[in-house]
Amino acid sequence: MAYRISSEMSRLLFWGQRRASPTQIQAVTSSVITPPKAEEPAVAVAAHAVPVAPQATPMPEADSSTTGQSGEQPTQAAASDTGVQPKDKKQLASDRVQNPHDPEATYSVKGQGEKKKEHVGYKVQVAETVCEVELAPGEPTRNFITGIVTQPAYQSDEAGALEMEAEQAAMGLEKPSVQYVDGAYISAQGLVQAQAEGRELIGPAPPALQKGDRFSVEDFQIQVEERKAICPAGKTNTQCSRLEEEARGKVSYRFEFSTQCHDCPLRDRCLGKDQRHRTLVVGEHHTALQARRQEQQTGAFKQRMKHRNAIEGTQSELVRAHGLRRARYRGLAKVKLQNYFIGAACNVKRWIRREAWKLRQAAGLFAGQAGTVPSN
Secondary structure: EEEEEEEEEEEEOOOOOOOOOHHHHHHHHHOOOOOOOOOHHHHHHHHHHHOOOOOOOOOOOHHHHHHHOOOOOOOOOHHOOOOOOOOOOOHHHOOOOOOOOOOOOOOEEEEOOOHOOEEEEEEEEEEOOOOOOOOOOOOOOOOOOOEEEEEEEEEEEHHHHHHHHHHHHHHHOOOEEEEEOOHHOHHHHHHHHHHOOOEEOOOOOOOOOOOOOOOOOOHOEEEEEEEEEOOOOOOEEEEEEEOOOOOOOEEEEEEOOHHHHOEEEEEEEOOOOOOEEEEEEEEHHHHHHHHHHOOOOOOHHHHHHHHHHHHHHHHHHHHHHOOOOEEEOOHHHHHHHHHHHHHHHHHHHHHHHHHHHHHHHHHHHHHHHHHHHOOO
8 A cells, every 4th residue: 555645734813803913914824814704603712712911011110210311111231130031033942832822833934035934823744545556537536535643833744744653553554565755754764764664765855955066965975884985086085983972862974085185176166165175974874865866866766756746636625625724723632623524524525426436437337238238
């Protein structure tokens, strides 16, 4: 059995008698979310559930002996004397409260620059079966959703995939022999683990970090098991060191090229301004990652990855036909239950369409056979 998995954002929309300010609406909504009709029961419930913010206590007038002028507010320097300092953005936790109406809704950002997308809400992982057989003309899909995991928005797709495996195992489902994913689910450790379990994890590996026109790690032939690395000029490393972090126990290897770099004709494309020789640091499973980066350039791999692309249509179906991108309730537990019902409804519709198609095929076959029977 083959599965494919992908993620989708579930944003929040709050409505009721107490409306947010325009800046708040922009922070928690998007153009793809539409509020429910006024007569829906959920509106009344949400309106009563919106907590009323306490009124602000007026600041007492500052004493002129401490501020210098009558009625002047305390300065930031005076506030710092009390030991209270505003936190920098990097000091704030990822699971911090973003909206008082739903403290469990967290912030997430995807992409950079013009492609940057921000939202406050949850993230949904969707897995479905994969039929690798070509369908007949007009035949409905044979694929069905096998898992929907709702997680905090700040968590990674890789963490969501592990939670998906745990939920499917609790339902008695075995891990799929073939799993189609995108680059967010691929890691060197994941590839090694799948290979050890006799499974295939099909997805593109993330590209190596590259600085300008300089050679990246992908341009070197590295064999971690043999402690050997060959540079684009065909020269072998002179030293290899094993590094291990004390806190996490993460193992990596450092490859160094020393004297070979001095008169190398490719020196300008390999070294920085103040570098004397090239140094590479890779993970302990870099060999598997390097093999995937090379494999994904082949036509056979690109052909197989077409099976993964179909789940984008499933995401569109869940969003457009079932409202997956809109959280109708507050709290992770309720949003998770909502998404379970969405997945079940999608499966029921797919099953009905498929059974109806089978009946039409059987009726057409029966009519064709009846037409060939000679009359008496």
